[in-house]
Amino acid sequence: MAAKKTSKKPNVSKDELLSYYKEMLLIRRFEEKAGQLYGMGLIGGFCHLYIGQEAVVVGIEAATEDGDKRVTSYRDHGHMLACGMDPKGVMAELTGREGGYSKGKGGSMHMFSKEKNFYGGHGIVGAQVPIGAGLAFADKYLGNDRVSFAYFGDGAANQGQVYETFNMASLWKLPVVFVIENNQYAMGTSLQRASSSPELYTRGAGFSIPGEAVDGMDVLAVKEAAEKAIAHCRSGEGPYILEVKTYRYRGHSMSDPAKYRTREEVQKMREERDCIEQVRDMLLTGKHATEEDLKAIDKEIKATVNDAAEFAKESPEPALDELYTDIYAEA
Amino acid sequence: MATEILMPALSPTMEEGTLAKWLVKEGDTIEAGMVMAEIETDKATMEFEAVDEGILGKILVEEGSEGVAVNTAIAVLLEEGEDADAAVTSSAPAASEETAAEAPSEAPAPAQAAAPVEIVVPDEPEIPEGTEMRPTTVREALRDAMAEEMRRDETVFLMGEEVAEYQGAYKISQGMLDEFGSKRVIDTPITEHGFAGIATGASFAGLRPIVEFMTFNFAMQAIDQILNSAGKTLYMSGGQMGAPMVFRGPNGAAARVGAQHSQCYAAWYAHIPGLKVVMPYSAADAKGLMKTAIRDNNPVIFLENEILYGKTFDVPVLEDYTVPFGKAKIWREGSDVTIVSFGIGMTYALEAADKLAEEGISAEVIDLRTLRPLDYDTILKSVMKTNRCVTVEEGFPVGAIGNHLSATIMERAFDYLDAPVVNCTGKDVPMPYAANLEKLALVTTDEVIAAVKQVTYR
Numbered sequence: 001m002a003a004k005k006t007s008k009k010p011n012v013s014k015d016e017l018l019s020y021y022k023e024m025l026l027i028r029r030f031e032e033k034a035g036q037l038y039g040m041g042l043i044g045g046f047c048h049l050y051i052g053q054e055a056v057v058v059g060i061e062a063a064t065e066d067g068d069k070r071v072t073s074y075r076d077h078g079h080m081l082a083c084g085m086d087p088k089g090v091m092a093e094l095t096g097r098e099g100g101y102s103k104g105k106g107g108s109m110h111m112f113s114k115e116k117n118f119y120g121g122h123g124i125v126g127a128q129v130p131i132g133a134g135l136a137f138a139d140k141y142l143g144n145d146r147v148s149f150a151y152f153g154d155g156a157a158n159q160g161q162v163y164e165t166f167n168m169a170s171l172w173k174l175p176v177v178f179v180i181e182n183n184q185y186a187m188g189t190s191l192q193r194a195s196s197s198p199e200l201y202t203r204g205a206g207f208s209i210p211g212e213a214v215d216g217m218d219v220l221a222v223k224e225a226a227e228k229a230i231a232h233c234r235s236g237e238g239p240y241i242l243e244v245k246t247y248r249y250r251g252h253s254m255s256d257p258a259k260y261r262t263r264e265e266v267q268k269m270r271e272e273r274d275c276i277e278q279v280r281d282m283l284l285t286g287k288h289a290t291e292e293d294l295k296a297i298d299k300e301i302k303a304t305v306n307d308a309a310e311f312a313k314e315s316p317e318p319a320l321d322e323l324y325t326d327i328y329a330e331a
Numbered sequence: 332m333a334t335e336i337l338m339p340a341l342s343p344t345m346e347e348g349t350l351a352k353w354l355v356k357e358g359d360t361i362e363a364g365m366v367m368a369e370i371e372t373d374k375a376t377m378e379f380e381a382v383d384e385g386i387l388g389k390i391l392v393e394e395g396s397e398g399v400a401v402n403t404a405i406a407v408l409l410e411e412g413e414d415a416d417a418a419v420t421s422s423a424p425a426a427s428e429e430t431a432a433e434a435p436s437e438a439p440a441p442a443q444a445a446a447p448v449e450i451v452v453p454d455e456p457e458i459p460e461g462t463e464m465r466p467t468t469v470r471e472a473l474r475d476a477m478a479e480e481m482r483r484d485e486t487v488f489l490m491g492e493e494v495a496e497y498q499g500a501y502k503i504s505q506g507m508l509d510e511f512g513s514k515r516v517i518d519t520p521i522t523e524h525g526f527a528g529i530a531t532g533a534s535f536a537g538l539r540p541i542v543e544f545m546t547f548n549f550a551m552q553a554i555d556q557i558l559n560s561a562g563k564t565l566y567m568s569g570g571q572m573g574a575p576m577v578f579r580g581p582n583g584a585a586a587r588v589g590a591q592h593s594q595c596y597a598a599w600y601a602h603i604p605g606l607k608v609v610m611p612y613s614a615a616d617a618k619g620l621m622k623t624a625i626r627d628n629n630p631v632i633f634l635e636n637e638i639l640y641g642k643t644f645d646v647p648v649l650e651d652y653t654v655p656f657g658k659a660k661i662w663r664e665g666s667d668v669t670i671v672s673f674g675i676g677m678t679y680a681l682e683a684a685d686k687l688a689e690e691g692i693s694a695e696v697i698d699l700r701t702l703r704p705l706d707y708d709t710i711l712k713s714v715m716k717t718n719r720c721v722t723v724e725e726g727f728p729v730g731a732i733g734n735h736l737s738a739t740i741m742e743r744a745f746d747y748l749d750a751p752v753v754n755c756t757g758k759d760v761p762m763p764y765a766a767n768l769e770k771l772a773l774v775t776t777d778e779v780i781a782a783v784k785q786v787t788y789r
Contacts, residue, residue: 255377257376326570
């Protein structure tokens with residue numbers, strides 16, 4: 001599978017490239033494994049894979065600092081891995097086990113990590129957008145110099161609450177980056193069929209929020225755009241919109257046959273634009289790594305993912321008395 | 332080592348499917364992500380992608396096969412130089428193990444409590460003998476409670492429409508902007524869905540928001556954030572993070588504002604595990620419960636009433652007067668019948684009790700004060716004494732709080748009942764505007780009296 005040769009001469013170190021490669025590959029292999037476990041009946045319900053979109057979270061996370069916060073939708077496995085959550089805990093949540101981040105009570109769509117400032121994992125399209133602005137509200141209120149990231153898709157971009165949030169975030173100059181992951185399909189409805197104006201990065205114009213579109217298959221471009229957005233927020237100038245143009249290779253969820261697009265369309269994306277292949281190519285042509293080096297990385301990541309899967313299979317189901325815990329916090 | 336390719340589950344409910352078509356053949360080199368086959372589920376034809384790499388050694392299930400159970404081995408993937416038949420034999424048992432693993436684990440024990448989670452609460456702190464009592468309106472009591480808590484805790488703030496410069500649409504936040512400034516008393520645009528979500532996010536990140544809805548009718552714009560984000564996150568995060576916040580505002584009918592502005596949401600919110608629901612009647616309770624609500628680490632729905640705002644009650648002059656959740660208040664002791672109510676319903680309950688006393692009927696009147704947690708014990712104890720019960724509320728009759736109380740009393744005190752419990756509620760109609768019809772739609776003192784006579788066979 002040959003990626004299109006990248007024309008830019010990136011000013012990026014070998015270590016950086018290698019870390020992006022590893023992080024993106026981890027997400028991809030993790031998701032493939034999740035798909036496999038779903039097929040075996042070990043993961044139930046809805047399971048939304050992130051395959052194809054890896055460069056978005058890896059690029060954004062590369063620009064963040066400690067204490068920055070993030071919140072996203074139900075297509076959340078990649079975000080959790082990219083912000084440093086343990087693949088074992090994530091996979092065990094997918095299998096609904098005690099060792100999962102939510103003790104098995106949240107599932108694929110509802111996972112959180114206070115430690116990593118990951119605020120979910122939300123199953124209702126668009127609901128995470130005001131929540132993300134609320135995280136930023138708290139930081140501003142407390143006088144922290146932190147930035148929050150509210151990720152949502154091209155589908156959620158048409159939700160009313162998004163615009164209510166844009167208005168207040170701009171009015172109150174909240175340090176929040178709205179990351180629109182435009183993967184071109186809201187479940188089965190293409191952007192063209194759902195959005196009166198397909199240029200989503202301009203959606204903040206009526207609220208004086210600057211926006212920018214970026215190639216979401218290019219991790220370096222995403223990182224660069226994120227740095228600019230973060231600088232804007234941290235300097236107290238209010239929110240910023242990044243429309244990251246990306247593509248999901250798999251269906252909306254595991255049970256989506258994806259008949260709304262051709263096999264050729266997906267194949268073309270994979271062959272010409274794949275985010276991991278692009279970095280792989282840079283590593284090889286820049287002589288930063290040999291085929292052997294990359295094979296060793298593949299092997300290491302496969303082992304990490306297999307360990308996560310083993311853990312997720314072996315971790316026991318939650319104790320039955322967990323049914324009645326965590327409904328209320330102690331007053 | 333050879334890898335078995337298993338029939339995948341391709342939907343949440345799939346148990347078997349048809350292997351419609353193989354898109355690869357034996358001997359083909361397989362790469363991860365390659366589409367290998369088409370599989371028909373009960374819903375759709377799905378493409379089945381390879382996860383592992385290798386050479387397709389043997390196809391075990393021919394295309395066109397129907398009713399192939401999930402997790403059946405359908406093909407074998409080989410590494411370079413491996414022998415297909417040997418691999419098939421050696422790995423066959425693995426498939427059945429997988430199938431066994433998928434069988435449901437031990438049947439869950441029957442849930443021991445069908446009733447909502449009970450919460451043990453400490454006794455109400457007694458108001459010390461000789462405490463000065465000051466006549467205060469419910470409006471002032473609510474403001475005092477919020478202001479006291481904001482002085483006590485920097486992370487508490489108030490947001491909502493017209494709460495700051497306008498001093499509150501119903502003047503509940505009068506003077507608060509002056510004292511706390513615009514950082515902590517925040518006017519919002521008219522966007523309930525958005526600001527309820529922003530406040531919920533802020534609560535996840537360590538603040539304690541008080542969200543004022545101009546009325547709870549408008550909170551329906553924000554219902555998803557209240558239920559799904561604020562109400563459920565603690566559970567969904569396995570206890571890692573929740574929403575310590577208060578959603579408050581007037582609820583229920585005011586006067587002559589018609590159907591869209593006159594509805595009681597008590598039963599709606601009381602339905603949701605994860606929320607706490609408060610509906611005070613008196614000013615003292617409004618104050619003590621509001622302070623408890625702001626300190627509580629859970630999302631609290633605080634249902635006020637526009638008509639009660641201007642009513643004056645004695646409020647104890649104490650430095651820190653709080654009222655615990657889950658503890659009903661007995662306003663009047665009696666022996667012939669138990670009248671249970673809350674919020675403005677208490678007006679009719681107490682009035683009815685006065686009139687009934689003149690006729691020689693002794694009614695015990697209980698104010699629930701909080702609907703979640705609910706003080707079942709106080710009600711049951713009273714009903715076991717009086718053997719009769721009437722509930723009073725302003726909300727609609729279907730799925731009313733009174734329905735739930737009736738069911739609980741039937742389940743737990745059936746043998747003590749001398750008459751069926753009667754629920755007095757608002758009528759089963761949208762609120763009409765015309766003065767005479769509006770009066771007819773609301774619950775009345777006369778109806779409560781009639782209900783008491785019904786259960787006491789007078």
